[in-house]
Every structure is written in structure tokens, then in C-alpha cells.
Amino acid sequence: MDHTLELGATVAIAEPLGMAAQGATVSDTTFGATPIGLDLSYVLTARFAIVLAGSYAPTIPTLCESTNSCTSSLGSDTQLAARGRLFLPRVWRTTPRLELGIGYEWLTTKLVDNGASASRSYRGPTLASVELGLPFQLGSRWTLGPFASGSLGVFTHEGLTTDGFRSSTDVSGRVVHGWVHLGARLSVMAL
Amino acid sequence: MTPLARSLPMLMLLAVFAACTGTEAGAAAPIPGGSTGIGFDDLRYSPTLHAVLAPGGRAGVLAMIDADTRAVTTVSGLTTSESYDGSHDVGATSVDEGRGLLFVTDRTTQELHVIDPKARTILSSLSLSASPDYVRYVAATNEVWISEPSGSQLEIISLGNDAAATPRFGAVIPVDNGPESLVIDQRAGRAYTHRWQSTTLVFDVRTRALVSEWPNGCAASRGLAVDEARGFFFAGCSEGTLSVLDAAHDGHVLSSIARGAGYDVIGYNPSLGHVYLAGTACRCLVVLGVSATGQLGLLGRFDAENGSHCAVADDRGHAWVCDPDGGQLWRIDDPYPVSF
Numbered sequence: 001m002d003h004t005l006e007l008g009a010t011v012a013i014a015e016p017l018g019m020a021a022q023g024a025t026v027s028d029t030t031f032g033a034t035p036i037g038l039d040l041s042y043v044l045t046a047r048f049a050i051v052l053a054g055s056y057a058p059t060i061p062t063l064c065e066s067t068n069s070c071t072s073s074l075g076s077d078t079q080l081a082a083r084g085r086l087f088l089p090r091v092w093r094t095t096p097r098l099e100l101g102i103g104y105e106w107l108t109t110k111l112v113d114n115g116a117s118a119s120r121s122y123r124g125p126t127l128a129s130v131e132l133g134l135p136f137q138l139g140s141r142w143t144l145g146p147f148a149s150g151s152l153g154v155f156t157h158e159g160l161t162t163d164g165f166r167s168s169t170d171v172s173g174r175v176v177h178g179w180v181h182l183g184a185r186l187s188v189m190a191l
Numbered sequence: 192m193t194p195l196a197r198s199l200p201m202l203m204l205l206a207v208f209a210a211c212t213g214t215e216a217g218a219a220a221p222i223p224g225g226s227t228g229i230g231f232d233d234l235r236y237s238p239t240l241h242a243v244l245a246p247g248g249r250a251g252v253l254a255m256i257d258a259d260t261r262a263v264t265t266v267s268g269l270t271t272s273e274s275y276d277g278s279h280d281v282g283a284t285s286v287d288e289g290r291g292l293l294f295v296t297d298r299t300t301q302e303l304h305v306i307d308p309k310a311r312t313i314l315s316s317l318s319l320s321a322s323p324d325y326v327r328y329v330a331a332t333n334e335v336w337i338s339e340p341s342g343s344q345l346e347i348i349s350l351g352n353d354a355a356a357t358p359r360f361g362a363v364i365p366v367d368n369g370p371e372s373l374v375i376d377q378r379a380g381r382a383y384t385h386r387w388q389s390t391t392l393v394f395d396v397r398t399r400a401l402v403s404e405w406p407n408g409c410a411a412s413r414g415l416a417v418d419e420a421r422g423f424f425f426a427g428c429s430e431g432t433l434s435v436l437d438a439a440h441d442g443h444v445l446s447s448i449a450r451g452a453g454y455d456v457i458g459y460n461p462s463l464g465h466v467y468l469a470g471t472a473c474r475c476l477v478v479l480g481v482s483a484t485g486q487l488g489l490l491g492r493f494d495a496e497n498g499s500h501c502a503v504a505d506d507r508g509h510a511w512v513c514d515p516d517g518g519q520l521w522r523i524d525d526p527y528p529v530s531f
Contacts, residue, residue, distance in 0.1 A: 021450075022489055023450040023451070023477055023489040023491070023492045024431075024449065024450045024451065025473065026469070027473075028450075028451055028472060028473040028475075029430070029431065029452050029472070035342065062453070062472040063411070063429055063430060063452060063453060063472055074429060084399050095309040095383070105298065110410075110430075111410045111411060111429070111430035112385070112410060113388050113410045113411040113429075114388050115389070116388035116389040116409070116411070116432045117410050118408070118409065118410040118428060118432055118449075120431075120449050129471060159521040160432065160447055160448070161194055162408040162409065162410070162428075162432060162434075163389050163406055163410075164389075164406030164407065164408045164409070164434075165408045165434060165444045165447045
């Protein structure tokens with residue numbers, strides 16, 4: 001192996017699935033998200049690498065009624081993940097990558113209406129994430145290609161913040177939510 | 192590995208999501224003339240008529256739906272319109288009951304109508320000074336109060352003591368940044384209405400004076416309800432939050448919960464302690480329970496039709512949810528126990 005350290009950057013669109021808490025779907029308050037991410041991977045063998053990844057995604061609100069309100073009502077979804085990356089056999093001009101991992105997630109959605117705001121926040125572990133990437137070589141060090149990924153997680157804590165009230169509690173019962181991502185990844189071999 | 196075995200993880204995943212997203216159950220009550228859609232807004236329940244009262248918007252009727260049989264009788268003579276644009280700005284949109292009569296407001300003509308529900312006739316009418324939103328009967332003063340957000344005011348109409356309760360203009364109360372929604376606590380002699388954001392206004396119905404303004408926990412204030420016996424005031428928010436305020440202690444927030452989204456008109460059953468919230472953004476009906484100390488908890492969630500934003504409770508353990516595009520109401524059997 002000539003290179004053992006790789007730096008990647010991703011941009012994607014993400015669709016939510018499932019329940020944030022009992023009686024509350026993730027899609028109640030957000031249509032989706034547009035995550036941008038960074039990852040750092042260390043290639044251990046010709047077939048395997050370990051990856052640390054993080055992403056931040058503005059979440060698109062379902063309820064705002066004007067440009068100002070919608071801009072102010074953008075929420076966020078932040079995820080950190082540790083994954084293993086398998087390099088699959090070369091197909092055509094790409095060496096597909098399959099990644100499996102776990103992580104942690106913080107989700108906040110909100111509505112701001114003429115200066116008044118209310119937000120919901122959730123956090124909890126990502127139990128499983130899987131990603132398939134198809135990188136195409138741009139030169140000796142750079143790759144660019146599409147990827148698709150999915151994740152499943154549970155939120156263990158929820159919070160509600162309004163102008164007159166603030167609460168933070170454990171999520172009662174366990175329900176599953178997830179995200180489906182489609183995006184592109186640019187990477188460079190650093191060492 | 193068989194195809195079924197290969198598909199098993201995906202099937203399990205789909206089953207988890209399906210199990211989590213609510214249930215669909217209910218019986219429809221179509222409104223005559225409503226098949227192309229009705230811009231429902233306010234819904235009420237009349238214990239004396241044993242009927243859900245549903246102003247029929249462009250269909251030109253006030254519908255009275257028997258809570259048990261779902262049989263629909265109508266009062267006609269209200270504004271009709273052939274077209275349905277999805278809004279609730281046409282025809283009759285609000286109703287309330289008092290003195291054995293029904294008070295209905297018509298947004299198109301900007302009129303208040305007094306209706307005899309047994310004869311199913313309009314007894315008297317009065318032009319209003321602005322487009323009406325909610326009409327509520329005030330027993331203590333023999334008035335109806337009408338919220339008129341387009342005029343940023345509450346209009347108070349005095350009722351005659353005659354059989355037709357002949358209405359006449361009484362007064363106007365300016366409400367900056369409102370009023371949104373309206374409910375009367377007949378026992379306490381208070382009227383509650385929201386500003387569009389953040390707070391609820393409390394009026395003394397006898398003096399017509401603003402006596403308090405409470406933070407209500409909403410970014411976008413919408414529906415409201417009162418539990419007169421327990422002194423609870425419920426503030427619903429478009430963003431999906433419901434808060435219980437202690438009406439006896441200057442509106443102190445007892446609890447809040449956020450489930451679903453896109454709420455507008457909320458229903459409350461004081462016998463069960465159940466609140467019904469229909470949301471456009473979640474396309475759902477969320478059922479919450481309130482304890483004797485004012486703590487809210489989730490009881491369940493049902494699927495609802497597109498555009499469902501209004502709900503009402505009857506006294507037979509049903510929630511009723513509007514289905515504007517279908518021109519009908521759905522009756523949901525509430526399976527949950529008393530929350531107090």
C-alpha cells in the first residue's frame with residue numbers, strides 16, 4: 001500500500017424514516033436534510049480500512065410559511081460514526097466500498113414564527129449504518145463518486161424548548177428511526 | 192439462501208416502521224354536497240342535541256351528525272360555492288350552541304346567523320364588522336363573542352331575550368397580533384384567545400377587560416380548550432406542541448409535550464381527560480391524556496387524511512376529525528382509559 005490515510009468529503013440529500021419517539025415521526029417536523037460530511041480513514045490492508053466520520057445537516061422544516069420563517073426554522077442533524085470499510089473487487093473503473101458501522105446522532109427541529117420559536121431535540125445512538133460507495137479515480141490521489149447509505153438508530157433523550165417552557169427527558173419506549181442518503185464523495189489520499 | 196430468507200431483514204425493517212407509524216381506524220360521516228371538498232374549520236359537539244356540529248363551508252349547510260349513528264341532518268340557507276380551493280374561507284366555518292339555539296358565522300357574507308336546530312331554520316341574522324373566525328356563546332352575559340383576525344378584534348354581539356335571540360352589535364375589543372381561536376370558560380366567566388405567537392389573552396366576559404396575558408409555549412399559536420372543572424387551559428401550537436396552563440394560578444405552565452405537527456382546531460373530552468390533535472404536517476390524529484395534576488402523556492396516534500387540521504370530542508368516547516378534501520368527518524373510537 002502506497003497510502004494509508006485518506007480524507008473524504010461528502011454532500012448528500014437525506015430522507016427520514018420512522019419514529020423519533022412514541023407518537024412522533026421524524027418526518028412530522030422535517031422533510032429531509034442535506035448533510036455535508038468529513039471522514040478520515042486508515043487503510044489497514046488491501047481489503048479493509050477503519051473510518052471515523054462526522055456530518056452536519058441542515059434539516060428542512062415542514063411548517064414554515066415564508067422565506068424568512070423557513071430560513072430561521074432550519075434545524076440540524078449531526079452524526080458521528082465509526083465504521084469499517086471493505087474494498088470490494090474492482091468493477092469496471094471503480095473499486096466499490098462497503099462500509100458498516102455505529103455512531104451517535106443529535107437531531108434538532110424547530111419552528112420560528114415572527115420571532116417566536118419552539119424546538120424539539122433528540123439524541124441517541126446509531127445502531128447500524130451501511131454505505132455503498134463507487135469511487136472513480138480522478139488522478140493518482142483523488143477519487144470522486146456516488147454513494148448510497150442508510151442508518152438505523154434510537155433516540156434515548158428528547159428535549160422541548162419554547163419561549164415559556166423547557167424540558168429534557170428520557171424517551172420512553174424504544175422506537176426506531178432511520179435516514180436514507182444519496183450523495184457524492186470526494187477523497188484524497190493524504191499519506 | 193432462499194429469496195425469502197434474503198428478504199427477511201428488509202421485511203423485518205418494514206414491519207418495524209409499519210408498527211410505529213400509527214393506525215388507521217374510523218367511520219366516515221359524509222356531509223351532503225361535500226364530495227368535492229369542504230373547507231372545514233371549527234367543529235363543536237352539542238350534548239343536548241347529541242350531535243357533532245360541523246359548519247359545511249362551501250356546501251352551504253350546517254351539518255348535525257348524530258354521535259352514535261353518524262346520521263347527518265342539515266340546516267341550509269348558508270353561502271354555497273361550486274368550487275373548492277382547499278382553504279376554509281368560504282361559507283359557514285364556525286358554530287356554537289346556547290339557549291337551545293345555534294350560532295353560526297358565514298365568512299363569505301360576514302354574517303352571524305341564529306338557528307333553531309329543531310326546526311332547522313335560520314331565525315335571525317346580523318352583518319358583522321369584519322370576517323368572522325370563531326363564534327362562542329357567553330351564558331353569563333347573553334352574548335356571542337366572535338373572533339375577527341382580519342380586523343384584529345373581538346366583536347361582541349348582544350342577544351335579544353326573544354325566541355329568535357335577535358342579535359345586535361355590542362362592542363369591539365381590539366386585539367393586536369390576533370385573535371386566533373376563542374373559547375369561553377363559562378364557570379369562571381373568562382374568554383381566552385391567542386395572539387398569533389407566544390401568548391394567550393384572558394378576558395373577563397362581564398367587564399370585557401383584559402385581565403391577563405400568559406406565555407403559552409407556542410411559536411405559532413392555534414387551537415385551545417378549557418377544562419372548567421379542573422382549571423386547565425390547553426394551548427395548541429401549529430408546530431405540534433400542546434401545553435397545559437394552570438388557569439387558577441396565572442397561567443403557570445404545568446406541562447408541555449410535542450408530538451405530530453400542523454395542529455389547528457383541537458378537541459377535548461373532560462370526562463376522559465383526553466385531548467385530540469389533528470395535524471396537517473403529520474397527517475395524523477394524536478391522542479394525549481392529561482392527569483389530575485396537569486401532566487400530559489401520549490396515549491396513541493392514528494393516521495388521518497390529507498388536510499386534517501380540526502378535531503372535536505363527543506361525550507360517547509369518540510374523536511371526530513375533519514377530512515376537508517373528502518368533504519366528510521371521520522369518527523374514531525377512543526380506546527384509551529380515563530387519564531385522571
